[in-house]
Amino acid sequence: MTTILKVEHLEKVFGGLTAVADVSMQLKNDELVALIGPNGAGKTTLFNLLTGVIPPTAGMIYFREKEKLVSINNKKTYQIADLGFARTFQNIRLFKNMTVLDNVLVAMTNQYKEGFIKSVLRFPSFYRTEDEILKKARDLLAIFDLDKDMYKLASNLPYGVQRRLEIVRGLAMKPKILFLDEPAAGMNPEETADLTRLIRQIQQQFHITVLLIEHDMSLVMNLAQRIYVLDQGKLLAKGTPSEIQHDKSVIKAYLGEEG
Amino acid sequence: MQTFFQQLINGLSLGSIYALLALGYTMVYGIIKLINFAHGDIYMLGAFWGYYVINVWHFNFLLALLSAMVICGICGVVIEYLAYRPLRHSPRITALITAIGVSFFLENGMAYLFGSNARDFPQVVKQVNYDIGGVRISNIQLEILITSCILMLILQLIIKRTKMGRAMRAVSVDNDAAELVGVNLNRTISFTFALGSAMAGAAGVMIGLYYNSIDPLMGLTPGIKAFVAAVVGGIGSVPGASLGGFLIGLLETLVQSVGLSAYKDAVVYVVLIVILLIRPMGIFGKNVKEKV
Amino acid sequence: AGILAGCSTAKSESKGNPVGKTIKIGVNMELSGAAAGYGNSQKQGIQLAVDQINKAGGINVDGKKKKITLIIKDNKTSTSTSASVAAQLVNKDKVNAIVGPATTNAGTAQIPNITKAAVPSVSPSATDPNFTLQKSGKVQPYVFRACYQNNFQGSTAAKFAYTDLKTKRVAVLADNSSDYGTGLAKAFKKTYKGKVAASQYFQEGDKDFNAILTSFKNKKIDAIYAPGYYSELGLIVKQARQAGINVPIIGSDGMADPKLAQIAGDKNASNVYYTTPFSTRVASQNGTAKKFMNAFKERYNEEAPTFSALAYDSVNMIKDAIETEKSADSAKIAAGLAKVKNFDGVTGKITIDSKHNANKPIVVETLTNGKVSAATEIK
Amino acid sequence: MIVLKANFKYNVCWLIIMIAGFYIMNTLIMIGVIDSFIENMFVTIWINIILATGLNLIIGFAGQFSLGHAGFMAIGAYVTAIVTQKAASLGGFYASFVIGVIVAVIAALLVGIPTLRLRGDYLAIATMGAAEIIRIIINNMKITNGPAGMFNIPQFATWPIVYIMMCVTTIIIVNFINSRGGRVIKSVREDEIAAEAMGINTTKWKLAAFVLGAATAAIAGSLHASYLQTIAPNDFGIMESISILIIVVLGGVGSVTGTFLAAVVLGVLDTVLQDFGTLRMVIYAVALILIMVFKPSGLLGTWELSIRRLFNRIKRRSV
Amino acid sequence: MILEVKDLVVDYGVINAIKGVSFKINEGEIVSLIGANGAGKTTILKSISGLLKPSSGSIIYMGKNIEHHKTPNIVAAGISHVPEGRHIFPGLSVKENLQMGAFLQKDRQKIMESLSEVYERFPILKKRENQDAATLSGGEQQMLAIGRALMSKPKLLLLDEPSMGLAPIFINKIFEIIETIKKQGTTILLIEQNANKALTISDRGYVLATGEVKMSGTGQELLADPAVQKTYLGG
Numbered sequence A: 001m002t003t004i005l006k007v008e009h010l011e012k013v014f015g016g017l018t019a020v021a022d023v024s025m026q027l028k029n030d031e032l033v034a035l036i037g038p039n040g041a042g043k044t045t046l047f048n049l050l051t052g053v054i055p056p057t058a059g060m061i062y063f064r065e066k067e068k069l070v071s072i073n074n075k076k077t078y079q080i081a082d083l084g085f086a087r088t089f090q091n092i093r094l095f096k097n098m099t100v101l102d103n104v105l106v107a108m109t110n111q112y113k114e115g116f117i118k119s120v121l122r123f124p125s126f127y128r129t130e131d132e133i134l135k136k137a138r139d140l141l142a143i144f145d146l147d148k149d150m151y152k153l154a155s156n157l158p159y160g161v162q163r164r165l166e167i168v169r170g171l172a173m174k175p176k177i178l179f180l181d182e183p184a185a186g187m188n189p190e191e192t193a194d195l196t197r198l199i200r201q202i203q204q205q206f207h208i209t210v211l212l213i214e215h216d217m218s219l220v221m222n223l224a225q226r227i228y229v230l231d232q233g234k235l236l237a238k239g240t241p242s243e244i245q246h247d248k249s250v251i252k253a254y255l256g257e258e259g
Numbered sequence B: 001m002q003t004f005f006q007q008l009i010n011g012l013s014l015g016s017i018y019a020l021l022a023l024g025y026t027m028v029y030g031i032i033k034l035i036n037f038a039h040g041d042i043y044m045l046g047a048f049w050g051y052y053v054i055n056v057w058h059f060n061f062l063l064a065l066l067s068a069m070v071i072c073g074i075c076g077v078v079i080e081y082l083a084y085r086p087l088r089h090s091p092r093i094t095a096l097i098t099a100i101g102v103s104f105f106l107e108n109g110m111a112y113l114f115g116s117n118a119r120d121f122p123q124v125v126k127q128v129n130y131d132i133g134g135v136r137i138s139n140i141q142l143e144i145l146i147t148s149c150i151l152m153l154i155l156q157l158i159i160k161r162t163k164m165g166r167a168m169r170a171v172s173v174d175n176d177a178a179e180l181v182g183v184n185l186n187r188t189i190s191f192t193f194a195l196g197s198a199m200a201g202a203a204g205v206m207i208g209l210y211y212n213s214i215d216p217l218m219g220l221t222p223g224i225k226a227f228v229a230a231v232v233g234g235i236g237s238v239p240g241a242s243l244g245g246f247l248i249g250l251l252e253t254l255v256q257s258v259g260l261s262a263y264k265d266a267v268v269y270v271v272l273i274v275i276l277l278i279r280p281m282g283i284f285g286k287n288v289k290e291k292v
Numbered sequence C: 001a002g003i004l005a006g007c008s009t010a011k012s013e014s015k016g017n018p019v020g021k022t023i024k025i026g027v028n029m030e031l032s033g034a035a036a037g038y039g040n041s042q043k044q045g046i047q048l049a050v051d052q053i054n055k056a057g058g059i060n061v062d063g064k065k066k067k068i069t070l071i072i073k074d075n076k077t078s079t080s081t082s083a084s085v086a087a088q089l090v091n092k093d094k095v096n097a098i099v100g101p102a103t104t105n106a107g108t109a110q111i112p113n114i115t116k117a118a119v120p121s122v123s124p125s126a127t128d129p130n131f132t133l134q135k136s137g138k139v140q141p142y143v144f145r146a147c148y149q150n151n152f153q154g155s156t157a158a159k160f161a162y163t164d165l166k167t168k169r170v171a172v173l174a175d176n177s178s179d180y181g182t183g184l185a186k187a188f189k190k191t192y193k194g195k196v197a198a199s200q201y202f203q204e205g206d207k208d209f210n211a212i213l214t215s216f217k218n219k220k221i222d223a224i225y226a227p228g229y230y231s232e233l234g235l236i237v238k239q240a241r242q243a244g245i246n247v248p249i250i251g252s253d254g255m256a257d258p259k260l261a262q263i264a265g266d267k268n269a270s271n272v273y274y275t276t277p278f279s280t281r282v283a284s285q286n287g288t289a290k291k292f293m294n295a296f297k298e299r300y301n302e303e304a305p306t307f308s309a310l311a312y313d314s315v316n317m318i319k320d321a322i323e324t325e326k327s328a329d330s331a332k333i334a335a336g337l338a339k340v341k342n343f344d345g346v347t348g349k350i351t352i353d354s355k356h357n358a359n360k361p362i363v364v365e366t367l368t369n370g371k372v373s374a375a376t377e378i379k
Numbered sequence D: 001m002i003v004l005k006a007n008f009k010y011n012v013c014w015l016i017i018m019i020a021g022f023y024i025m026n027t028l029i030m031i032g033v034i035d036s037f038i039e040n041m042f043v044t045i046w047i048n049i050i051l052a053t054g055l056n057l058i059i060g061f062a063g064q065f066s067l068g069h070a071g072f073m074a075i076g077a078y079v080t081a082i083v084t085q086k087a088a089s090l091g092g093f094y095a096s097f098v099i100g101v102i103v104a105v106i107a108a109l110l111v112g113i114p115t116l117r118l119r120g121d122y123l124a125i126a127t128m129g130a131a132e133i134i135r136i137i138i139n140n141m142k143i144t145n146g147p148a149g150m151f152n153i154p155q156f157a158t159w160p161i162v163y164i165m166m167c168v169t170t171i172i173i174v175n176f177i178n179s180r181g182g183r184v185i186k187s188v189r190e191d192e193i194a195a196e197a198m199g200i201n202t203t204k205w206k207l208a209a210f211v212l213g214a215a216t217a218a219i220a221g222s223l224h225a226s227y228l229q230t231i232a233p234n235d236f237g238i239m240e241s242i243s244i245l246i247i248v249v250l251g252g253v254g255s256v257t258g259t260f261l262a263a264v265v266l267g268v269l270d271t272v273l274q275d276f277g278t279l280r281m282v283i284y285a286v287a288l289i290l291i292m293v294f295k296p297s298g299l300l301g302t303w304e305l306s307i308r309r310l311f312n313r314i315k316r317r318s319v
Numbered sequence E: 001m002i003l004e005v006k007d008l009v010v011d012y013g014v015i016n017a018i019k020g021v022s023f024k025i026n027e028g029e030i031v032s033l034i035g036a037n038g039a040g041k042t043t044i045l046k047s048i049s050g051l052l053k054p055s056s057g058s059i060i061y062m063g064k065n066i067e068h069h070k071t072p073n074i075v076a077a078g079i080s081h082v083p084e085g086r087h088i089f090p091g092l093s094v095k096e097n098l099q100m101g102a103f104l105q106k107d108r109q110k111i112m113e114s115l116s117e118v119y120e121r122f123p124i125l126k127k128r129e130n131q132d133a134a135t136l137s138g139g140e141q142q143m144l145a146i147g148r149a150l151m152s153k154p155k156l157l158l159l160d161e162p163s164m165g166l167a168p169i170f171i172n173k174i175f176e177i178i179e180t181i182k183k184q185g186t187t188i189l190l191i192e193q194n195a196n197k198a199l200t201i202s203d204r205g206y207v208l209a210t211g212e213v214k215m216s217g218t219g220q221e222l223l224a225d226p227a228v229q230k231t232y233l234g235g
């Protein structure tokens, strides 16, 4: 398995606060890795660094383009997204006043061309392109059982469904790597179990690398092949689920006695 | 050198007028994020009130000033109640349009009732010019300058030190949460309007006295300038509004003194844009970064 | 697009609005918006004139007395509204003549519509030299005015400043928000034989001129030429005097209003001069003007402003034209207006020249302690 | 290809509506129902529609609060005035359109690139300032004849040209909104950070909407100048930008249909009120406040007239 | 009985969110409301604290109808609401946030007392006293929100998903805190997705689905119920 993402000595300082300190990690192709840690450990900040939402204070981020690992430190968010990064957000960030379908279509923006002249003059080829991407979007929505809500406004969906839509939107970008920030937050155990199945399914179907943050241990321990634990910005531990579950420092800092 | 100091005085006294108006703007904006377009017109109402009570009821200056503050405060509350409160949960741009509507209403209503010509403000306070080494300043200029500084301090104290001030700050960040700790939303917002409008009323009387000329459209230009001042200073910030006001006053004076009076406003706007590009939230504005 | 454009309607040219039971005079006026102050003064003058005429039985149209119906519309100081108002007046209301608008901008905007309908207009106060002219330089057949044009007034002021006041260095401070201030300033600078030491501008609605005045202070000037309106000029005079600038301040007819001295303060309004056709002092010698002044005071309880006088004259010029032509058809009124000669107006004896400008004597009035202390006629 | 065929049907419908509108107008003028006064009112309304649809694109769809629309309108107006005074021919007139649009696009880029980084009211105030700067420059230039403005501008913009340009700009904007570009700018409006994370260069797209809006404003300005034959810097002040904004908000931010409706309602109101003198603006103001208080999201909210929906409804009913 | 909700109906425009819900809370109890997303839990809480006006039904607090009272008056009467999503005051320091919690309290001495009590309970807040509340981590913000609600010394505390987004170790701590608050005499109405933990510490519970009460009982009864287990406990 080849390394797709490599992080070296990454650091982020906000004012006086070091949110991420000297983090190094690697993700391999088709891996499903979890990132856990106490509140305020810097998990979301790490996501923001990797996806270019904020610039790092120090350290390097490399991503595999073709056969080489290239630094993406100085790239803008949208350029990084174009390389094949997709993500969801801790506080859902859907395009609320747009339909479910449009949410997905926006994510596909860079996969089709539709020049200004062509769309304004409505050449037949315009409709052909629209047809094509519409079909793609619909197929994708169908996997998540969302095609029936296609023309609903995103804001009118129940919370759990919104979280699912955010994942679909990420997948619509045809990413190589997908970052999920607390996908199960606010879901009850049954919904969480559904989500767990879904994530596994898409990871296998689309062959993408997934890095997810989650506080729900049933999901993490079920899904993750490897786990990184962050505490106060630093890597506290890494390993397989069972290793992590029995790690004293992780129990002390994060899991608590019951696990 | 003498010219320089004279221009400095000119700039400061012009700036103090903008600052006086900007304070009211910034308060209202700070709390409900509404560009209260009608603020300049409340100032006009204050001037007209002063005009009438002095001419007809022969009020003295202080009485005219205080009564104008009371009347304008009441006007502000009534306007808020009728035109803005029903839109509390509507998009902000809707409230902006009603604010514009209120502004049109006040300007044209006053023009209808009293005619649109300029009229002279009764000179209840005799203007005295002091000459300090060839630099002139009048008692009224001083008065305005001092008043705007004092009002700024009082406002800052109200906001930082009083219970109402804390309520105002709470409302300005989160309505629901403010109510949940027991803040009376409507009362707090009414209070803010009363305060801001009372200050505009005071400004109306003082500026009426200073320039000796009032008309129904007098609030328009200074209103926009004051808003620009509030933005430059960081809208929502009391010291920012004052600073912005003085900055614009000094800038206009500078531009005119070098002979570019035709481009006076253009220069102000260029500086505004440049400042916003460097500090997108104004000089004292808090840069509330969204946490992703 | 071409096909659609091609088949638009060809408008049949009508030859003006014939007169009906009454003579209809439309008023296209700035009653709201930036120039509302001037517009409302003019409306007062117009109403006074019309009421006087109607009280006297109306206008004698070829032996038959016909009363005037006034149709007053607001153009809110906007060019597009002015065009729309004019169209409504000439087409819907079928007016025989129009008085207004007050400003050159609104005035020019109505020209296409009134020209198409062959209805003449008299503007009491549009002062741009080119207002009455077409692009080719030919005169606009339906456009007249009752006031001076800027070049005339500006150059008169320049002559007065140089010859009578014997100034050598002046500063010019002009209203930059309409053609009036800039036009006068341009004409002044062209004619003035001395040196223009500084040239600055202000905007309508400005209230603080201290910075500009301070910058004039060490320019060693003998006078300030400040073309503009009394609302700003009153403040300029006041602030100049308070800043210790005591040189003559020369202005234009926009200053000819009792409010100037009220705003400036009587004491400050000294050594102030302005060109004007209408002078309260001249008025006391002119019967027509005197009657107007009294009637105005009686009706509105205030001194008549220049703008009311000009508007009053505009209405009476139309009356004069109707009487000469013995017809109140709009096209005829236009012809009559072009022939107005030695018309006895309250702003002086008016003759319409070939460019439809109002020629009349010009006076320079002097203010001392807020009162007109002298009036010199400039030839 | 079913979609293509269906859409062809809808597009033809729109085309028929537009042509029908033209012929109705034409006939009414011919038989004298519409005189030059009503024509004037319509033309003013149409020009306002062009302006307000463009502004709605910027504010309603791209979510960028611009208060500087009058500045771009001024550019178009002055370019047309200057060019057609030099070259008084239909060719010159059309050329002035193109030049006006080009100048406005350049100005929009100069204004937009730095300021579009600002948010909300800060952007509004910056664009308002930019428009004022444009106006003040025009006010002090020789070629624009300073504050006196320009008059005797040859009239090439007859009502049919204005009508056609209104249709054309509306088609451009509506088609833009209902395509990839439109979806993208809406996403930028909804959430910039999320849009960036979708690979969207938000700066570029905001600028695109801003520039497109400015270009249509320039076209409106050209028409305004040529139809009225008189322009002055004061026609393009802050108040003009505000009155365009009023149309947008009154109609419903994000509804092109609403913009049309509001432009008509306000246009008619404005004309009716001409007889009220000083009271005119008082009544207007009260009307404005009442409409906003009772319909806070504008006359139509975000509702759009859609022929497709109409068809579907008819179909459903007949089944 | 401290609170009784009778036939509560709440609408959002045309959407009927609560369709006639009744329940009671006795003094000193912890009562849980559980239910899937969108069941209407938050809506009920908002109606109690006056943020939403019910369409019909009554809310009786200590013998008085409060359904038409304004929020500040309800707060003054002793109900405190920790809203979903925390709603702390960004831009105000931690200490100022807490002081805001005692907004209606006039006695400075008492405010100081409450403040030190809260600091005692949440020592981290003391450490972050002067920090801008917006920069706190999720867990810290949650403590701040609870601390703020306690500043007014409420008789009835409404908690809306206090454990949302918290680390496992923290979830345990929050539940411990809730129990101690109860022991000190405050009645608690608790909403939780983490039904297991919530029911464990609850005296009684109500199960909500699509705006209606579907089931009720003591915490133990509900925990043992197979239907509840299946849907809400992931069993």
Ligand SMILES: Nc1ncnc2c1ncn2[C@@H]1O[C@H](COP(=O)(O)OP(=O)(O)OP(=O)(O)O)[C@@H](O)[C@H]1O
Residues within 6 Å of the ligand: A014, A017, A019, A037, A038, A039, A040, A041, A042, A043, A044, A045, A046, A090, B289, B290, B291, E134, E135, E136, E137, E138, E139, E165
């Ligand atoms: N934009 C910012 N400015 C200042 N401080 C920040 C900013 N973003 C994050 N922080 C701080 O950085 C630290 C890490 O925050 P982060 O959101 O990454 O935590 P997290 O691990 O995702 O926690 P949680 O599980 O609660 O979501 C926190 O102390 C937070 O307050």
Ligand SMILES: Nc1ncnc2c1ncn2[C@@H]1O[C@H](COP(=O)(O)OP(=O)(O)OP(=O)(O)O)[C@@H](O)[C@H]1O
Residues within 6 Å of the ligand: A158, A159, A186, E012, E015, E017, E035, E036, E037, E038, E039, E040, E041, E042, E043, E044, E084
């Ligand atoms: N502001 C609103 N406008 C319209 N509908 C709303 C609004 N808020 C909530 N709803 C609807 O009311 C119903 C109940 O919502 P509520 O937030 O009370 O659920 P909840 O049980 O708290 O769910 P969650 O577990 O997701 O917090 C849902 O169907 C929701 O979609």
Ligand SMILES: CC(C)C[C@H](N)C(=O)O
Residues within 6 Å of the ligand: C035, C038, C102, C103, C104, C105, C125, C126, C127, C128, C178, C179, C180
């Ligand atoms: C009334 C004045 C403002 C009119 C001015 N003289 C003009 O021609 O525009």
Ligand SMILES: [Mg+2]
Residues within 6 Å of the ligand: A043, A044, A045, A090
């Ligand atoms: Mg996080």
Ligand SMILES: [Mg+2]
Residues within 6 Å of the ligand: E041, E042, E043, E084
């Ligand atoms: Mg909830």
